[in-house]
Amino acid sequence: MADDDAIRCDACPVLCYIKPGRTGACDRYANDNGQLVRIDPHVVLDRALTRGDSVVPFLGRDRDWDGSIVSGPETFITAIGAGTTYPDYKPAPFIISSAVEGVDVVTVVTEGIFSYCGVKVKIDTDRHLGPETNVVRAQGEPVGHVTTGEYGSQMLSLGGVRHLTGGSRREGTVTCETLLNLCDRKPVELTIEEGATVVVQAGKPPVVDGVQEERMRVGCGSATIGMFAKQWFGKVDEVVVVDDHITGVLSEHQAGKLLGVRETGIKMKGHRSTPGRYFRVAEPGTAWGGTNIEDPLSILQPFKPRVAWPKLRLLMVSTTGEHYAYYELDEALRPVEKELPSSLSESVGRIKENCEPALCTVLFMGGAGGSLRAGVTENPVRLTHSVRDALTRITCGGAPVYVWPGGGITFMVDVSRMPEHAFGYVPTPALVAPIEFTLKLADYAALGGYMDYVRPLGSILQGEGRRHLSANPNNPWPLSSTKSQRSER
């Protein structure tokens, strides 16, 4: 009966066999990669030094003291699974007090229902995904559009109230599902009108028309010449940086000229744009520098006999450093491939090192509306003012947010900094996202907070039904002092 990868849960006499990624009959114990873990709806973020597994195994609850002097509560209640009182005009589900550095602090914990929300997706690729403003579709439904490109990346703007509630029922449902999946860091296939089909997953490389993007190039070929000219000077006579966009040639390039690099008599194919910069040396492809070149010498014409000289040293390299070759000219001025001298391998390695991995990144953007704010205070606009004045800090599942200046409380959060499964949805359709407001107890009272509903942290931690997570070490601790809070903005 038992499968190889199933584990037997001994938490109760039912003794379920649980397969990886599944829960037992109780829905409380799960097999997380072979480990029996306890899962529960409400997420409590435990501040720990290392992230480790996102769910604390129930058998390993003892935590070693990390030796540091405690400056504030080591536990922060996130809003994930907290529920919401929307659309009722009544206090948020959890209003929790704790003492941080001797000051009483309140965290108002609720889940917001966001019809005004969407995601901004940054896709690291130089490939053309589709014309600006063109419609982006998921499952055939319009869910957003291509917006202005940024450095080394293409940008999509998805969701928003018009797709969620302004179109057909199916458009809204598909938009909601697309946003939820992107926020949950799941892969989503998007098709751009007159453009590419791209699989986007937060924190993962994009897959454009079936091809996975590996690295962002360090810059175009010309920019690469500029960046590395000094490192090459004296070690090699000529460098060609092969790039589908602009191929650079050291001796002709402004950077080479400035250093006094001698003319080499090199002759390139393709169209010269400005000195040392060439367009269209080949067709686009998946070989050298995003071109279809397998043999880099194919983009060179014979060296000029009067200028070039025997033993001239030539380096050819791609913009990602993934392809490179080293040549010296023979007596007939023909390039002969040689082993790359160690003095040059460092610079090739440096190019590679400076190419960042190509990623998709997803920022959730939402606006906290009147009724959500009403769950925090009887006088909602004061909460907006309090956020503006940096008296109230907003976090999203414990992750820092950027609050957009201007009216309302419109914020952005990097979904990869949030705990897993932090988002939900309602059939309106709208997304459900956790949101926590943290402020001094005195400030909370001043803005008309629900003081009768404030309860101590300890009362939440007792008993069952809490999912304990280690805090993401890259996030500022939600309850740390206001100084670091402001720098986060």
Place this chain on the structure above:
Amino acid sequence: MRERAQIRLLRDGRRLHLHDGPIDLIVEAFGAVGEIDAAYRAAAQRFVTVLDELCSELPLLREPARSGGPRVSGVIARRMVAAVAPYGDWTFITPMAAVAGAVAEEILGTMTSAASLSRAYVNDGGDIALHLGPGERFVVGMVERPDRPSLFGAATLDSTQPVRGIATSGWRGRSFSLGIADAVTVLADRAAQADAAATVIANAVDLPGHAGIIRVRARDLAPDSDLGDRLVTQEVGELSDEDVCAALHAGLMVARMLASEGLIHSAALRLRGETRIVGITPEMDSALKFDQLVDKPYPIVNLGSESDEESAVLPLSATADPSLRSG
């Protein structure tokens, strides 16, 4: 490591929470203070052996129902076997389909024997056993999908009606389903009967062979599932309006049959926002009614209580709305 039966009052001081392994009960009794106290003590005492009793006969309870049924000795096990017996001849079902309702009935029965109560309920993850004294009533909310908390209807039950059991089944719930219903809520004489019937009707709401429905062998998801090699619903893709009608119609036929045989009083079948209702005769209509709230989806959390305890123990696992409001 065993973490065994937990018995405690919820923060509101009114409701009793009984938890042991996969069993999770919310209990509330109404009446004189001393009577409630006696009822809760009896419930707690009875509860601590329930899981062990069931587990001792688990292999038999996972066998398909057949006429005569397996000979089991436990009182709850016998109730489970009896509840599924009417179905064994013509469809697949095991006594496990009635476990939640049977446990709820047992605890309710223990309480009403031990004390004089005006009203009481035992809610076992959405499968609910009710006690209604003369002139008393309950309003029960129905939730379409556990992952999208919104009410699609409410039923008012009063003491003049015979309904003392409510159960909900659907593929998104805690148990596996062979069908595609989002939720089938059944009102019956007893909770175990409602539980078994809801399972059978939810299995019947189906579109065999439809390409958009992803089905997986139960065994591949849970090696010791009583459903074995049967294909259980894991995902339901796009359905046309015709698909929805056809699937609901298939379930409706079964529900009508069960109603005509007296196995259930009424049922509400829900799929993709469409509802079908069975068993409401004109004379029953005013007293026993599903008030439809279709197209007014709104999120419900902490329904019936402001207690955080409730959201801690119930929200994501129960298919039917876990709380009952006094009406």
